[in-house]
Amino acid sequence: xxxxxxxxxxxxxxxxxxxxxxxxxxxxxxxxxxxxxxxxxxxxxxxxxxxxxxxxxxxxxxxxxxxxxxxxxxxxxxxxxxxxxxxxxxxxxxxxxxxxxxxxxxxxxxxxxxxxxxxxx
Amino acid sequence: xxxxxxxxxxxxxxxxxxxxxxxxxxxxxxxxxxxxxxxxxxxxxxxxxxxxxxxxxxxxxxxxxxxxxxxxxxxxxxxxxxxxxxxxxxxxxxxxxxxxxxxxxxxxxxxxxxxxxxxxxxxxxxxxxxxxxxxxxxxxxxxxxxxxxxxxxxxxxxxxxxxxxxxxxxxxxxxxxxxxxxxxxxxxxxxxxxxxxxxxxxxxxxxxxxxxxxxxxxxxxxxxxxxxxxxxxxxxxxxxxxxxxxxxxxxxxxxxxxxxxxxxxxxxxxxxxxxxxxxxxxxxxxxxxxxxxxxxxxxxxxxxxxxxxxxxxxxxxxxxxxxxxxxxxxxxxxxxxxxxxxxxxxxxxxxxxxxxxxxxxxxxxxxxxxxxxxxxxxxxxxxxxxxxxxxxxxxxxxxxxxxxxxxxxxxxxxxxxxxxxxxxxxxxxxxxxxxxxxxxxxxxxxxxxxxxxxxxxxxxxxxxxxxxxxxxxxxxxxxxxxxxxxxxxxxxxxxxxxxxxxxxxx
Numbered sequence: 001x002x003x004x005x006x007x008x009x010x011x012x013x014x015x016x017x018x019x020x021x022x023x024x025x026x027x028x029x030x031x032x033x034x035x036x037x038x039x040x041x042x043x044x045x046x047x048x049x050x051x052x053x054x055x056x057x058x059x060x061x062x063x064x065x066x067x068x069x070x071x072x073x074x075x076x077x078x079x080x081x082x083x084x085x086x087x088x089x090x091x092x093x094x095x096x097x098x099x100x101x102x103x104x105x106x107x108x109x110x111x112x113x114x115x116x117x118x119x120x121x
Numbered sequence: 122x123x124x125x126x127x128x129x130x131x132x133x134x135x136x137x138x139x140x141x142x143x144x145x146x147x148x149x150x151x152x153x154x155x156x157x158x159x160x161x162x163x164x165x166x167x168x169x170x171x172x173x174x175x176x177x178x179x180x181x182x183x184x185x186x187x188x189x190x191x192x193x194x195x196x197x198x199x200x201x202x203x204x205x206x207x208x209x210x211x212x213x214x215x216x217x218x219x220x221x222x223x224x225x226x227x228x229x230x231x232x233x234x235x236x237x238x239x240x241x242x243x244x245x246x247x248x249x250x251x252x253x254x255x256x257x258x259x260x261x262x263x264x265x266x267x268x269x270x271x272x273x274x275x276x277x278x279x280x281x282x283x284x285x286x287x288x289x290x291x292x293x294x295x296x297x298x299x300x301x302x303x304x305x306x307x308x309x310x311x312x313x314x315x316x317x318x319x320x321x322x323x324x325x326x327x328x329x330x331x332x333x334x335x336x337x338x339x340x341x342x343x344x345x346x347x348x349x350x351x352x353x354x355x356x357x358x359x360x361x362x363x364x365x366x367x368x369x370x371x372x373x374x375x376x377x378x379x380x381x382x383x384x385x386x387x388x389x390x391x392x393x394x395x396x397x398x399x400x401x402x403x404x405x406x407x408x409x410x411x412x413x414x415x416x417x418x419x420x421x422x423x424x425x426x427x428x429x430x431x432x433x434x435x436x437x438x439x440x441x442x443x444x445x446x447x448x449x450x451x452x453x454x455x456x457x458x459x460x461x462x463x464x465x466x467x468x469x470x471x472x473x474x475x476x477x478x479x480x481x482x483x484x485x486x487x488x489x490x491x492x493x494x495x496x497x498x499x500x501x502x503x504x505x506x507x508x509x510x511x512x513x514x515x516x517x518x519x520x521x522x523x524x525x526x527x528x529x530x531x532x533x534x535x536x537x538x539x540x541x542x543x544x545x546x547x548x549x550x551x552x553x554x555x556x557x558x559x560x561x562x563x564x565x566x567x568x569x570x571x572x573x574x575x576x577x578x579x580x581x582x583x584x585x586x587x588x589x590x591x592x593x594x595x596x597x598x599x600x601x602x603x604x605x606x607x608x609x610x611x612x613x614x615x616x617x618x619x620x621x622x623x624x625x626x627x
Contacts, residue, residue, distance in 0.1 A: 016292075020289055025281065028285055032285070032288050032289070032292075035288075035289065035292045036292060039292045039295040039296060042295070042299045043295055043298070043299040043302075045299070045303075046298075046299035046300070046302045046303035047302070047303075048303075067302070067308075068299075068302065071251060071299075071302075074251075074255065078255070078258045078291075081262065082258070082288055082291070085262065085265060085284070086284055086285070089265070089269075089277075089280060089281060089284055090281070092269075092277055093277045093278070093280075093281050096273075096274050096277040096278075097274060097277065097278065102281055102282070102285070103278075104274075104278045
């Protein structure tokens with residue numbers, strides 16, 4: 001279980017960072033979402049992985065650490081709020097700049113679609 | 122009096138919520154009339170908190186009466202009380218300036234401003250690092266909205282970079298927290314400080330990774346060298362009162378480095394003692410150097426000021442890297458000075474920019490300003506202070522930092538870099554002053570609006586703090602010394618933070 005879990009967190013983080021480093025706001029937002037999923041899973045695992053362990057004392061012989069679950073809950077709420085904000089900001093920036101490039105002006109020698117994009121506005 | 126530690130968080134939060142509700146929600150005049158007294162109240166309560174902490178060393182506030190380290194605690198010691206007071210004073214200045222007209226450019230300026238102050242105060246007062254994260258997010262989301270206040274292409278562009286960078290920073294912050302919780306088993310700063318020296322050998326390397334990840338995050342907020350590229354453009358794009366308030370945000374990063382890496386990974390941390398110092402030294406030196414280059418290269422007054430923020434952060438982190446009480450004390454003094462003065466400079470450059478028509482605050486020939494004399498005097502004082510010329514607070518701060526470096530191996534690096542950065546600032550600001558005030562063409566723009574006196578009051582309020590810091594230099598440095606001692610000596614602080622009998626019965 002640990003190996004699969006660690007692998008999943010690793011893959012999510014790698015993909016997240018790869019997408020965040022892209023040039024367009026859409027992929028960057030997707031990257032940020034993946035990163036926040038990876039973070040939530042990671043935080044969850046920081047209290048050790050356990051099967052059949054209730055997070056309440058006295059309910060079962062083995063109990064799991066309740067604190068990471070509280071942390072993950074907070075992190076999820078904050079992560080959603082931030083993602084919502086960054087989506088709206090990306091739309092605003094698309095409207096203000098006329099393109100969805102993070103820097104505001106896509107490099108000229110990009111493939112055709114970027115040139116079309118520019119003419120469209 | 123018992124509830125003083127939580128007031129700097131509660132007051133702005135409640136004020137912001139009230140301003141979003143009906144009788145106040147849709148009138149900017151009512152917002153102003155409500156927000157200014159609230160801010161004064163905040164200054165008073167922070168001052169009371171400071172006095173209280175000065176007398177009895179500090180107080181722990183146990184939220185909900187839950188026994189620490191399991192519950193959430195607020196810790197008001199001398200250092201955090203000082204930072205909270207600094208935030209309130211800077212906030213008051215920025216808010217007065219905003220009331221002169223800048224708050225009309227967009228919606229909900231005052232509530233957002235309050236939320237940001239709540240986040241900053243919370244970050245200073247919290248006693249565990251997960252809540253540090255939460256308050257970071259509170260202040261960040263308010264700052265995202267404030268940064269775009271007023272709208273425009275420039276602001277959107279700067280904001281996209283700022284938001285994406287900070288969201289990545291938040292993810293790294295959470296990774297660091299998870300690593301630390303997994304190894305140390307606690308998130309309460311004081312509790313962690315007790316547990317870190319007891320870690321087994323295998324866990325040490327993991328905890329070290331967590332600690333260094335935290336340095337990356339705080340470095341990003343503080344604008345430490347490889348992570349500072351977002352700062353100049355962002356701050357230059359923000360509207361003036363927002364930029365002035367942002368002067369405290371980099372200091373939140375510096376404060377967190379000071380807190381986490383002195384208390385948890387400080388001298389008492391056994392094998393993990395001072396893990397960040399070898400990184401902090403070269404990075405802080407390079408930050409000062411690159412900031413100085415940026416100051417020289419900036420084409421406008423706002424960019425110059427933003428780069429001055431980078432220089433001041435570098436100097437502060439140099440003092441943090443020295444890891445001795447004298448240096449920390451110097452850093453606190455310098456922090457007070459540099460935050461207030463860069464805030465004032467942001468406000469001043471906005472006044473100048475609005476007076477010069479299309480030239481704004483760029484260093485080009487433009488028409489004459491209407492209030493050239495008053496603005497000129499204010500600019501002269503601000504420039505002298507920020508460069509570090511004798512009678513004012515910048516000089517004292519720099520001397521304290523240089524003195525603290527005396528007798529260290531690293532002095533060979535610290536002295537020349539700090540002094541040359543001062544020279545670079547002097548050159549850049551003299552050039553700025555001569556261009557802006559002396560190289561004018563044509564008469565003044567006669568039909569232009571006069572500058573609202575409120576703006577001058579706001580700038581004067583912040584500038585006036587500099588002579589005050591010098592006149593009351595004795596008490597102030599005495600206080601910063603006590604705060605530094607409290608931060609470095611784990612003994613007395615443990616006393617404050619661990620629950621005394623009856624302390625958690627409210």
